[in-house]
Amino acid sequence: MQVDVQQLMEKLDLFGCIQCGKCTGGCPLSLTTALNVRYLIYETLLDVLPDPGKMEELWDCTCCFTCVQRCPKDVKPAELIIGLRSQLVESGKIPGTVGDALMSIFRQGNPLGFAREDRAAWAEGLNIRPAQEGCETLLFTCCSSAYDVRSQPATRALVQALRAAGVEFGSLGTEESCCGNEVRRVGEAGLFEMLTEEGKPLLESTGARRIVTTSPHCFNTLKNEYNLSGIEVLHYTQLIARLLEEGRLPFSGRLEKTVTYHDPCFLGKQNHVFDEPRAVLQAIPGVRFVEMDRIRERSLCCEGGGGRMWFEGTNTEQRLAFQRVHEAAETGAEVLAVACPFCLAMLDDAVKVQGLSERLKVMDIMELVVQAL
Amino acid sequence: MRITEHATRNTYHTMEYVTMESKPRIGVYICHCGTNIAATVDVAAVVEFAKTLPGVVVARHYTYMCSEPGQALIKEDSKALGLNRVVVASCSPRMHEPTFRGAAERGGVNRYRLEMANIREQCSWVHRDRASATLKAKALVASAVAKAARLEPLEERQVGVTPGVVVIGGGIAGMIAALDVADAGFPAYLVEKSDRLGGRVADLYRTFPDLEPAGEWLEPLIERVQSHPNVTVLLNSLVTEVSGYVGNFEVKVSSSPNDHLEPGTLKPETRNPETIQAGAIIIATGYNPFDPHGKPEFGYGRYPQVVTTVEMERRLAAGDLAVEGKAPRDIAFIKCVGSRDVQLGHPYCSRVCCQVCAKQAQLLRKALPDARVTVFYMDVRTFGKRGEESFDEARRAGVRYQRGNVSEVYRRGERVVLRVEDTLLGRTLEHEADLVVLAVGMEPREDTGDIAALLKVPRSADGFFLEAHPKLGPVDTAMDGVFLAGCCQGPKDIPDTVAQAKAAASSALIPLIRGTVPVGSETAIVDPELCAGCGMCVQVCPFGAPSLDLLWGVSRVNAVLCKGCGACAVTCPSKAIRLQHFTPDQVLAQVEALVE
Numbered sequence: 001m002q003v004d005v006q007q008l009m010e011k012l013d014l015f016g017c018i019q020c021g022k023c024t025g026g027c028p029l030s031l032t033t034a035l036n037v038r039y040l041i042y043e044t045l046l047d048v049l050p051d052p053g054k055m056e057e058l059w060d061c062t063c064c065f066t067c068v069q070r071c072p073k074d075v076k077p078a079e080l081i082i083g084l085r086s087q088l089v090e091s092g093k094i095p096g097t098v099g100d101a102l103m104s105i106f107r108q109g110n111p112l113g114f115a116r117e118d119r120a121a122w123a124e125g126l127n128i129r130p131a132q133e134g135c136e137t138l139l140f141t142c143c144s145s146a147y148d149v150r151s152q153p154a155t156r157a158l159v160q161a162l163r164a165a166g167v168e169f170g171s172l173g174t175e176e177s178c179c180g181n182e183v184r185r186v187g188e189a190g191l192f193e194m195l196t197e198e199g200k201p202l203l204e205s206t207g208a209r210r211i212v213t214t215s216p217h218c219f220n221t222l223k224n225e226y227n228l229s230g231i232e233v234l235h236y237t238q239l240i241a242r243l244l245e246e247g248r249l250p251f252s253g254r255l256e257k258t259v260t261y262h263d264p265c266f267l268g269k270q271n272h273v274f275d276e277p278r279a280v281l282q283a284i285p286g287v288r289f290v291e292m293d294r295i296r297e298r299s300l301c302c303e304g305g306g307g308r309m310w311f312e313g314t315n316t317e318q319r320l321a322f323q324r325v326h327e328a329a330e331t332g333a334e335v336l337a338v339a340c341p342f343c344l345a346m347l348d349d350a351v352k353v354q355g356l357s358e359r360l361k362v363m364d365i366m367e368l369v370v371q372a373l
Numbered sequence: 374m375r376i377t378e379h380a381t382r383n384t385y386h387t388m389e390y391v392t393m394e395s396k397p398r399i400g401v402y403i404c405h406c407g408t409n410i411a412a413t414v415d416v417a418a419v420v421e422f423a424k425t426l427p428g429v430v431v432a433r434h435y436t437y438m439c440s441e442p443g444q445a446l447i448k449e450d451s452k453a454l455g456l457n458r459v460v461v462a463s464c465s466p467r468m469h470e471p472t473f474r475g476a477a478e479r480g481g482v483n484r485y486r487l488e489m490a491n492i493r494e495q496c497s498w499v500h501r502d503r504a505s506a507t508l509k510a511k512a513l514v515a516s517a518v519a520k521a522a523r524l525e526p527l528e529e530r531q532v533g534v535t536p537g538v539v540v541i542g543g544g545i546a547g548m549i550a551a552l553d554v555a556d557a558g559f560p561a562y563l564v565e566k567s568d569r570l571g572g573r574v575a576d577l578y579r580t581f582p583d584l585e586p587a588g589e590w591l592e593p594l595i596e597r598v599q600s601h602p603n604v605t606v607l608l609n610s611l612v613t614e615v616s617g618y619v620g621n622f623e624v625k626v627s628s629s630p631n632d633h634l635e636p637g638t639l640k641p642e643t644r645n646p647e648t649i650q651a652g653a654i655i656i657a658t659g660y661n662p663f664d665p666h667g668k669p670e671f672g673y674g675r676y677p678q679v680v681t682t683v684e685m686e687r688r689l690a691a692g693d694l695a696v697e698g699k700a701p702r703d704i705a706f707i708k709c710v711g712s713r714d715v716q717l718g719h720p721y722c723s724r725v726c727c728q729v730c731a732k733q734a735q736l737l738r739k740a741l742p743d744a745r746v747t748v749f750y751m752d753v754r755t756f757g758k759r760g761e762e763s764f765d766e767a768r769r770a771g772v773r774y775q776r777g778n779v780s781e782v783y784r785r786g787e788r789v790v791l792r793v794e795d796t797l798l799g800r801t802l803e804h805e806a807d808l809v810v811l812a813v814g815m816e817p818r819e820d821t822g823d824i825a826a827l828l829k830v831p832r833s834a835d836g837f838f839l840e841a842h843p844k845l846g847p848v849d850t851a852m853d854g855v856f857l858a859g860c861c862q863g864p865k866d867i868p869d870t871v872a873q874a875k876a877a878a879s880s881a882l883i884p885l886i887r888g889t890v891p892v893g894s895e896t897a898i899v900d901p902e903l904c905a906g907c908g909m910c911v912q913v914c915p916f917g918a919p920s921l922d923l924l925w926g927v928s929r930v931n932a933v934l935c936k937g938c939g940a941c942a943v944t945c946p947s948k949a950i951r952l953q954h955f956t957p958d959q960v961l962a963q964v965e966a967l968v969e
Contacts, residue, residue, distance in 0.1 A: 022778040038796065072709070074715045
């Protein structure tokens with residue numbers, strides 16, 4: 001397949017690249033897979049790029065954007081991967097599971113193959129006000145937060161905490177659709193455009209002044225790519241931290257646990273929200289907060305982003321999530337707190353596979369918060 | 374004549390030339406500039422055209438007007454034909470205005486009655502079509518002639534100079550500059566913020582490329598500065614206020630009492646003038662080493678294994694190389710920390726770090742022969758005299774150079790891991806080390822902005838002070854009489870710093886040795902009859918030239934400070950300010966001739 005190299009070079013300003021290797025050096029997957037984004041840039045610049053249809057490792061990228069954060073020349077290496085994936089998507093050369101997820105989003109508004117009318121099932125009995133009637137705060141649930149049984153308790157916990165703090169909010173219910181963050185990152189630009197074109201007016205029509213997301217992925221795209229006018233987009237940890245600071249969320253219980261925290265890439269590295277999740281955890285009475293070695297800007301990716309929830313990857317041996325749960329266990333923590341439904345799924349799985357279930361429990365920050373309310 | 378019409382309308386604006394002279398007698402000289410102009414412009418046709426213009430007595434063309442015979446043409450015509458104005462159509466006035474002013478003056482024409490038409494940069498160089506270019510050249514000449522007819526004779530003035538130079542910063546640049554000034558027989562005032570001389574160089578154990586101890590030459594240098602009868606050292610001192618102009622600056626210095634002198638530091642001179650009068654100022658305030666907390670991926674401040682090259686210098690001096698009580702077996706250098714980094718706003722190369730790495734790596738190989746020393750690099754830029762050789766020596770000393778910009782450092786047991794792609798192997802590595810040295814670059818000092826504001830010296834985009842011209846004015850600034858030396862202008866090594874310091878001292882000495890400074894006459898003057906004393910000129914002037922005379926309630930322009938920008942003249946609501954050499958009737962005549 002033929003790649004439009006000139007278009008990629010100009011659009012992404014690859015000419016700034018000095019081939020220093022900082023991108024590949026920091027890429028969490030470069031040790032275990034054939035993915036080498038520095039080399040891809042070089043091949044693109046010299047116009048010797050081989051057929052991307054034969055580079056399965058292109059689908060390994062989790063779009064953690066460590067390479068983008070670190071590049072001293074402000075080149076955005078991961079965007080080249082997204083650009084190449086785009087060209088593969090256009091020619092239909094994509095892994096079957098990715099295609100299934102995209103099709104499901106197109107048809108049902110979620111990548112998981114569930115029916116649209118079941119999207120609000122998680123909220124049964126909670127009587128959440130329909131945002132269509134107008135609301136100040138709009139709760140935007142990630143598809144995983146809505147459908148994934150492991151994530152649903154965290155979503156319900158968030159609702160409980162918001163109510164405890166007296167925050168009035170609404171939800172779009174079954175009208176809510178996938179935000180498209182991963183859609184753009186697997187290169188399906190057309191579908192992403194469709195999602196934003198339909199999603200933006202829908203979100204704005206609620207009259208909400210702020211949107212609270214359950215996932216850093218939705219947070220990232222709504223905040224940075226939807227161009228929403230007059231709406232503040234917050235990740236839930238930001239809102240909870242704010243409520244705690246205002247004294248609106250009083251704890252009555254205690255949680256005697258040693259807790260560590262894993263920074264999600266889309267919240268931390270990409271949007272520099274490092275302090276709020278930690279502030280929330282440290283505010284829970286009884287919690288002993290400990291840090292892992294690789295945190296904040298140096299946090300290790302869980303390998304769930306950039307479409308990797310729908311694609312196994314070329315390396316199935318040493319998953320990053322496996323490494324990560326061992327790092328968490330080494331701190332002596334009983335709980336590995338997360339703030340992202342993808343991290344929750346990846347790390348929860350890893351704890352089981354690595355036989356750490358006895359020592360370490362992976363929990364969403366909200367699940368911990370409500371235990372002390 | 375139009376002149377007399379103006380004269381009757383506004384006596385003040387035109388009084389000088391109605392009183393002095395009868396009629397303009399203008400000589401016009403068209404330059405070929407070899408083929409630069411003549412190939413595109415029909416110079417003979419321009420000459421014929423010029424002859425038809427009012428007031429023109431003679432018009433000629435010549436191969437190179439700036440040459441000896443070219444200038445002689447102007448001089449001889451002026452004398453023989455009694456010219457009182459000269460127009461030269463050639464290159465930009467930035468190039469040769471002083472040349473032709475001199476030629477006119479030698480012919481008896483006032484130097485301010487020279488006008489230039491730029492038919493090279495603004496005509497022949499930018500057009501292809503000969504006919505149109507010739508037409509444009511004619512218009513430019515007509516315009517210059519129209520202005521020349523209205524030019525007034527102005528007198529170049531000279532003001533006296535206060536002998537003495539204030540040098541801000543007592544590092545290597547400041548000390549060298551002060552010594553050169555002092556050796557020339559003028560007082561040098563060395564104002565140093567800290568309690569000692571020597572600056573950043575005093576923190577160096579050895580210097581590249583020859584690994585000699587810095588103290589060997591630094592101590593005697595400091596001693597010379599301290600004992601020089603013409604140098605006044607002001608430690609713990611800050612420049613707080615600067616007023617005046619080239620030749621006559623007034624610099625206020627505040628000194629904090631130095632009550633906790635550490636042993637070994639030098640005692641300040643007892644003389645402590647609050648206000649120093651000086652003819653020139655040299656800024657030699659240096660730099661700050663980059664603080665690697667700004668690159669969190671390296672774990673600086675988190676891991677005891679990670680240090681900067683600045684800290685390594687101290688450790689080498691103290692022979693203290695142990696990490697957590699153990700001698701390191703694996704030492705890794707990371708280059709370009711805080712340099713060549715667009716995201717940090719430091720796009721520049723810091724120019725010394727490659728050499729510092731080569732130096733420290735060699736010293737570490739000597740001190741710890743069993744240790745593996747690896748330098749991770751993007752490029753090796755050991756330029757300068759003996760630079761490449763020092764890189765060769767480092768490799769021959771067993772220092773391993775591995776190409777790759779380290780992306781991250783994290784802990785593994787008692788060691789740290791450098792996550793890096795070896796870009797030559799195309800392989801990502803986890804390189805374990807016991808000691809990591811970050812080659813930190815240079816950044817502007819945090820007080821650069823304050824000093825820039827005090828001295829009205831602009832800064833370049835990278836935050837360092839901006840030199841007047843990247844090639845021809847590397848130590849000069851936009852402010853006459855203020856010069857730059859050393860790393861305050863941009864990163865540089867010791868030899869370059871010393872060279873610049875010596876250049877700055879030489880330049881600062883020019884007005885001091887001459888004893889006077891010329892004051893350009895293209896300055897603003899205020900008509901006190903018209904001035905309402907509103908003060909708008911004071912606000913608008915970037916150079917602080919106008920000030921309100923409180924006794925008379927009018928504005929006065931200090932001609933020495935005035936740069937002739939004209940901002941005050943166009944701002945003045947009562948049209949009381951006139952910019953000499955660019956008066957409204959001169960400029961309007963120029964424009965009118967162009968559009969005719």
